[in-house]
Amino acid sequence: MEEKFSFEENMAELNKIVAELEKGDIPLEKAVELYGRGVELSAVCKKQLSEAKIKITEVDGNLPSEK
């Protein structure tokens, strides 16, 4: 599921999960579920980071270039 999302989105989701867990006062099942998702997300984020390759688009401006 996470691969569909951008690194930023996954990272934001991860941070949200951390914040929710840190708030505490949640059922154990929910905590375990969140933790599982968090671990998954961090793995996806790491993967996305290591596999990222910069995309380059080169365009000519509206005016003709000198060269």
Place this chain on the structure above:
Amino acid sequence: MPVVTVTQLNKYLGSVFRGDRNLQGIMIKGEISNFICHYKSGHMYFTIKDSESALKAVMFAQAASRLKFVPEDGMSIVAAGNIVVYERDGVYQINVTDIIPEGKGKETAALEQLKRKLAKEGIFDTAHKRPLPDMPKKIGVVTSLSGAAVRDIINVLSRRWPLGEVYAVNAVVQGQSAPDSICAGILSAESAGCDVVIVGRGGGSSEDLSAFNSEKVAYAVYNCKVPVISAVGHETDVSITDLAADMRAPTPSAAAELAASVSVDILSDRIRIAEKRLKSAVSSVVSEKEEKTALAGSRLSARSPENLLRLTEERLENLRKRYGFAFASYLGRMESKVNEKIRSLDNLSPLKVLSRGYSLVYKGEELISDSDKLENGDIVSIRLGEGGVTAKIKDKW
């Protein structure tokens, strides 16, 4: 013909000079000679001359302190100031307010003027400066794609921010068409959805900065909807584009570093920190649950039937004890009361009265307290203090 004094004449000439707009706020072109900086006051005295004429000049310390260079003999300059009469000596001179080294003098003066104008229009206001995005999705680069700058930028970005996208727009950076080309490039990057734009020179020190000092480019930078980083990079001069940009970088590589403020290393750290926090948060949730369970268990066992029974028994035993105590003390109290009664009973006992000499007379079972109850010949029993007697009534009175 009226006769006037020298002082009057010089004063008059002074006022004539001050009233002549051709002599006030003028720019004089020439070469500096006889330069003296008065070491104590800081005032500068010199002569401005050309091939045919000379003009005395003075620049007072306050104005002189604003100069970014030290004037010297032989230097070609344009001096700005007012022509005044020095009344004491009867000479006129220029009161210099600013000196612009010549050569680029005219251009520099025009540039200064444009800077002042744009500053007045708020193009350089710090309030308008926008923060750069933390993690830019698309980074626009407007420069000459044949130059070294774009390579430098891509190198830095692919190392620091491979998650991003570079949108490089080729622009003419010098010559007549440069300002329009740079403006078009900025617009193109903006409409392509870039969230930050780097505008810079193509690289190579021979290029001139004039396009980056144009009003058009300044406005294009100012009006750009996303933050602009300038990478015009010149050691001595700050270009108008630098002043209008949200952020100024000394080189294209530095501009790329600014654009990718959050590097891959920082992001890896962030992931690690998030993982750590995740672990400690979940374990604190778990231990919190454990504590709650333990607490509930102890509360539950406190309410178990066995426990309740034990408690009831204890209470009962307690009551029994209290009852025992209470009863014993009641008995004691009763006993002492009875003893007391017995004592007072003793005091009232007829035996006590009898022991003092009184007697009780019975006829049968009846205690006789009136002689009318008896007849002569009746047999009575008389109870004395000790013992008793039986007697027969002989007479009564």
